[in-house]
Amino acid sequence: MEDKTFTISVYSENNVGLLNRISGIFLKRHINILSLNVSESEIENVSRFIIVVNTTEKWVQNIVGQIEKQIEVIKAFYHTDEETIYLENALFKIASSLLFDEKQIQNIIKESQSTIVTVSRDFFVISKSGRRSEIEELYEKFKPYGIMQFVRSGRISVSKEKMEISSLLETFK
């Protein structure tokens, strides 16, 4: 079985310490988490973890089984890239002078469909949402001009299939 990128989605109660339990499941198997995002989900008091890993389908099945065993986890799923809509967000901090001195910068911003978040005397900040490859492409374009700071978020994704957590929660009651 070959390694692939999988997005694991975990719906859970919003409790202290659960991240530790979930990350431990990956640690035990020496599987590196490529990206992790935790936030509130569409259901009140239910959190959603989105974890990206590169591994085999057998391992990801096994991991999802172990995650679902955790008391506070409502349900966990895994999907391939083809089965999800996903993106990341990135912020680029760049010296303000470049905006005026380097004409090409404005073209890059326009062509990449990124947005200027703020502009100050010393720097401006650009936000770009998209797939990892699009963000990396933009990074490469800015790089020759100098990037003061760069940060990229974990992947966020929604699945193409239904997850039906609300009805599952009803059955647990």
Place this chain on the structure above:
Amino acid sequence: MGTIRISGAEAIIRCLLEEGVDLIYGYPGGAIMPVYDELYKFQDQLHHVLVRHEQGATHAAQGYARATGKVGVAIATSGPGATNLVTGIADAQIDSTPMVCITGQVGRHLLGSDAFQETDIIGISTPVTKWNFQVTEASQIPEIIAKAFYIARSGRPGPVLIDITKNAQFDELDFSYEKCTGIRSYNPVPKLNLDKVAEAAALINSAKKPLIVFGQGIILGQAEAEFKAVLEKSGIPAAWTILGLSALPTDHPLNVGMLGMHGNYAPNLLTNECDVLIAFGMRFDDRVTGKLSTYAKQAKVIHFEIDPAEIDKNVKTEIAVLGDVKESLAALLPLLDAKSHDLWHNEFKELAKVEYESVIKDELNPSTAGLSMGETIEMINKHSKGDAIIVSDVGQHQMFACRYAKFNSTKSNITSGGLGTMGFALPAAIGAKMGKPDREVVAIIGDGGFQMTIQELGTIFQTQVPVKIVILNNEFLGMVRQWQELFFDNRYASTKMINPNFVAIAEGYHIKSKKVTQREDLDAAVAEMLASKDSYFLEVMVEKENNVFPMIPTGACVSEIRLS
């Protein structure tokens, strides 16, 4: 129910009483002192056993839980008290033993400040608990303890740790108690799918060479009667994992022996010949399967299991029947054809004869001058008549105990299966005997493991719990020595034990003792031990370099099982 205004510490005691707990094991210390102070007040209702080391508290709680089926409770202070519990918690986790551990913690305002005796026990215990929680406010205590007991005992049982800060023990709350009956995100018993049961029954009925393998799930699910009924109707040979032992009487005609590394020859060899392998409440541990890529490849596997994460984890199944095994077996029984599988049974009998001639005969009736572990176990069988609870430690003596001890009833084999914890048996035997005072409890321990928790002789002396302790002394860490002999060219690196005078130590704790070095003295000594109303220490000097066979070397296939 109305509320009463009490301290958090008193609330902890009242919660335990509400859960039906009457016995706890523990060791006091600074951060748990408010609870101990309350225990003093409640000592008529809640008996506290002072162990000599917190590890002993967890193993005693485990022994109690395994013998009774109830939740074992251990209590300790913060820092080293809490970390000393970890081995027992890990042991309980891997062997699915219901246990609630309560640890004291520094006050909330000191958390994270590296205060005296502060450790992050929640972080430390996370990988080895079914659930854990840090209580920082007194008002949380009733709900969290109720949840802890529910989680520990429901579904696939396991250990839970509750860490309670000192301020939460001192502060007052309006106390009322409601037992936990469900948690929104936790589904302990998957709903039984009757279609899957029917599919399983059809496959079992069509099998020419079916083999049942059963584990502790039968015991935990209290499904012994249903299991026996299914077995007897289907006529299928059944083999047990180390923790499944005693779920079926040893002498049952369909019992074909133990699976795994030191299991019996026939069930291991024929695992790779059966056409349908039916697993009940077992998890295909690597000690059972050997090399996975060659394990039962010819067989269609049916797995009856409560824990969905175990399905296809190690062995790919044809049919998975999720749910409570008692319910699954009851649903399966009417769908099964009555059969006897005589020809298939003959294959087991033939191989059992081979094993008897080449291994068992000599082990039980040795021609060597030195006593054998096997004959000692057989002597215990003779005098206990299979009615004792046998608590074994970890090592060669454990394998001999599990291979040769006879059991008439369930919950009688208590051993550290998954974690293989040396030092388990002495405290676990204390817990087992306290849980089942009417039954004979015999701890069988090696000279190595005995010294890992030898201090619990003090607990035996103080509580006068009449456990029987048999040390099989070969003056070696025998199992490691066996591996050194077989796989490391006889280089016995650090496995020879220069032992103290064990009898003098036991007598130092005022425990009646005897040492046997000659075969002719064994019978009378075992008889005297089992006749004793008090605790008894028996040291048996056994052959130094005896090996446990059969054996499947690590990484080998089950059908490569060696008889010598």
